Amino acid sequence: MVKLHIDNVPVEVPDGSTILEATRQIGLDVPAMCKLDGHKAHNSCMACLVRVEGSGVVPSCSTQVTDGMQVASETPEIHDLRRMSIELLLADHAGDCRAPCQNTCPAHMDVPNMLRLVADGEYRAALATVKREIALPAILGRVCPEVCEHACRRGQHDSPAAICKIKQFVADRDLASDDRYAPPIARSTGKRVVVIGAGPTGLTAAYHLSQRGHAVQMIDDHPEPGGRLANDFADKLPAEVLRAEASVALAQGVETQSLHAVDSFERFTALEQQADAVLLATGRVELTWLVEADIATTKSGIQVDGQTRMTSRPAVFAAGNAVRTYKLVVQSVAEGKLAAECIDHWLRGVDPPDRRRTFESRLARLTNQELCDFCDGTVDTPRVDPKLLTIEPSDEAASREAERCLECDCRALANCLLHHYAAMYECDSHHYRHEGRPYEGKIVGTDVQLESGKCILCGICVTLAREAPDAAGLAIIGRSIHTRLAPPPGYTLDQALGSAARECAESCPTGAIQLLKMPV
CATH class of the missing domain: 3.10.20.740 (Ubiquitin-like (UB roll))
Structure with missing residues (x-):
């Protein structure tokens, strides 16, 4: 030793x-x-x-x-x-950590994974993916202005994937079933939260708080939940859809009390005394008793701590339009989930979620040639008629539309060592990058693919292929900043890696090598 x-x-x-x-x-x-x-x-x-x-x-x-x-x-x-050293590697790294659609969505829903699951006919799993971030997908599918689709890279090529309508498709399919999806519920914490307001923020917060094992009571002054959804979107959102999806969101043990206006300090304190935490999700209303409750306000609304979402009154939180104006319902939904996370962390006595921007590699807007390379090998079908996803929903149409996704995300992100260490050391991916490395496309085999832009020339796959008796091996081509890995001339990628393909994919530190049929 x-x-x-x-x-x-x-x-x-x-x-x-x-x-x-x-x-x-x-x-x-x-x-x-x-x-x-x-x-x-x-x-x-x-x-x-x-x-x-x-x-x-x-x-x-x-x-x-x-x-x-x-x-x-x-x-x-x-x-x-x-x-x-890490920033020098990043200077030659061309790849997206997350897809542009996911980054643009205020709720950061995992769009590519939803579309992959729909393409495979895994509708329940697709809905579970959606509902990790969005509690009201059937509603949002009808009222969201499709901000994620504005960022869809496919839109630069021909037309964006119909993300919102596919989200509505899987949600409507679930609402019409006899076995509606219900997320797993954590063991009871013994804590009780009162949510005042049953609009999109309050509904979402109640949905996520109940999942975390807290007893939730929702108070609202209307006969049915929905808040501004019932009036502002009456032309797009049928009352029966609002009613059905709200009931699903509240089905996991949320106690509701309708036609109960919290319009005085006395009523508020009565509720406060029954709970471990209170969330004000009242929307843009004038609550005259806030001053009496020592809850600070600004011109925008109720003042909250940016990290914890707690007001100036201990154990009282606020979110959504009660804090500031959010025109988009998806923003209110994102706020509801964030408020639930903050309250959950506070009740458990742990630090609030860290919402600082973490490291992320993003491709610049692709040139026409780069876009052609990016789209190479993808299905060349036009966007489906929206009615085939909504009015006359068709599984075949949904699958066909989902397959149009270019899968811009990195499916190896959870195991990417470059991302892990770049975040740990707070790296700047542009520190040593001048014009940026162009996107070069993928080398696609039958069972495996190599995305050159993500390769950091670590040498691991070269070693593994050299050790495999049935592998032709990988060749190093080019010089200087143009140095790349590729199969030897006349060989496919499958032949180059042979039986080492799976181990190469599992050992690749950046996900540059991936099996084409990876588990989702």
């Missing part, structure tokens, strides 16, 4: 171990994107740097430990060097 110190912490590891293995033994997450366990280090990403006393800065993945070694890992100097 070898004894050493890492950041003054004593570590003992077997002889022949690397510094990287020693750091992992004490729980340090050192960025090593080109090192595959059981294989020789490539030293290509140069992000796992550490400082060794007497030797200077070295890559930890290939430097063996010695007895008495003093290693500095988590220091400002080393973090700066790691950040630089």
